Amino acid sequence: MKSKVFLLAILSFSLFAVSVLGMEHNHPPSDADAKADCAINKGPCIKMIGSDNIQVEFNINPKPVKSMNDLLFTVLLKGEKQPVSDAGVSIDLTMPGMFMGVNKPLLKHVKDGRYEGRGALPVCPHGGKLWKAEVEVIREGKAASVSFLFEVD
Numbered sequence: 141m142k143s144k145v146f147l148l149a150i151l152s153f154s155l156f157a158v159s160v161l162g163m164e165h166n167h168p169p170s171d172a173d174a175k176a177d178c179a180i181n182k183g184p185c186i187k188m189i190g191s192d193n194i195q196v197e198f199n200i201n202p203k204p205v206k207s208m209n210d211l212l213f214t215v216l217l218k219g220e221k222q223p224v225s226d227a228g229v230s231i232d233l234t235m236p237g238m239f240m241g242v243n244k245p246l247l248k249h250v251k252d253g254r255y256e257g258r259g260a261l262p263v264c265p266h267g268g269k270l271w272k273a274e275v276e277v278i279r280e281g282k283a284a285s286v287s288f289l290f291e292v293d
Contacts, residue, residue, distance in 0.1 A: 174236040174270060180205055180290040184216075189277060190284035194224055196275055204293045207263040213245050215255045215275055223253025228278035231257070235264060236272055236289070261292055269293075 178185035184199035197216040205211065213231055217224035233243040245259030261271060269291045276285040 174289060176270060176289045176291045178288040178290040181293070185288050185290070187286045187288070189286045190282070192219065192279070194219055194277065196277065196286050198273060198275055198288045205261075205290070206293045207261045209260060211259055211261065213247065213257050213259060215247060217253040217255070217277065224279065225249060225253050226279065229255040230276045232274040232276070233259070233261065234272050234274070235268055236270055238264060238266065238268055240264065
């Protein structure tokens with residue numbers, strides 16, 4: 141009798157563990173529809189941000205962009221009349237539906253609204269290739285962000 145209870149307990153725990161671990165690696169339904177909106181391997185991607193209508197140009201080099209390579213992340217900010225050189229700029233790199241660790245390359249202003257930083261993208265153990273770059277711009281105490289969804293080779 142004790143062995144049956146013990147086996148039932150082990151089986152129940154095993155099923156629970158498999159379901160929990162399996163859920164951790166599955167993409168939530170909301171991310172299943174996520175698609176790239178940035179063809180990063182063809183060139184920079186551009187979006188507008190904030191009430192100041194700042195143009196955010198996001199780029200990664202070298203191309204083709206591959207996981208586990210030393211990459212240069214570039215954000216170029218352009219205002220209506222001139223480059224935006226007085227902002228704090230950061231990038232948060234995530235994989236939709238999969239936690240891949242914290243990945244925030246440090247960006248520094250280089251010149252004329254150009255912010256650069258080095259980093260890498262880890263390989264997804266499940267074969268995912270879709271990444272999200274959340275670019276945050278802080279200027280005059282106000283923060284605004286824009287995201288770019290892109291695929292790596």
